Amino acid sequence: MEGRIGFIVFVCLMGLTCANPVKFIDCGSSSGKVTMVDIDPCTTQPCQLHKGQSYSVNVTFSSGVESKTSTAVVHGIIAGVPIPFAIPVGDGCKSGIQCPIQKQQAYHYETTLPVKSEYPAIKLVVEWELRDDENKDLFCIRFPVQIV
C-alpha cells in the first residue's frame, strides 16, 4: 500500500495527469449512489485550488432512477452559509453523462471547475449536487477545499 502511494505521488510529481480520489461525504444522494470523486490536479487533502487554474472533476455514481435530464447545482459553504457557485456547464447530460439516464447504471460525471483569481484565499466546503427530473439528487457530495 505504501509503495503504491509512493508511486502515485512520484507519478504526480512528474507532472503526469493523475486523478486522486477525494474524501467526500454524501449529503443525501436519494436517487443514486456515489462510488468515487476525483479532482485533478489534487495531491493533498483537502485539495488546494490555485486561483486562475482550472480543475477537472470526475464523479462516478450509479443511478437508482430513470431521468431524461440532469442538472448540476454547486454551492460553496462558507462559515456554514451555502453560497451559489456558477459552473460553466450546468447540464449533466453535456458533462460526460449519456441521457436519458437509466436505472442501475454507472455514470461518470465529468466537468471542469475554474477557480477565478478574484476568489478569496479561504477554506470552504464545496457542495455538488446533480438533480434528476424530479429535482431529487442523483448525487449530493460535500468535500473541503482550500483556495490558495
Ligand SMILES: *[C@@H]1O[C@H](CO)[C@@H](O)[C@H](O)[C@H]1NC(C)=O
Ligand atoms: C473518470 O473516472 C473513471 C473511473 O476512474 C475513468 O474511467 C474515466 O476515464 C474518468 N474520466 C476522465 C475524464 O478522467
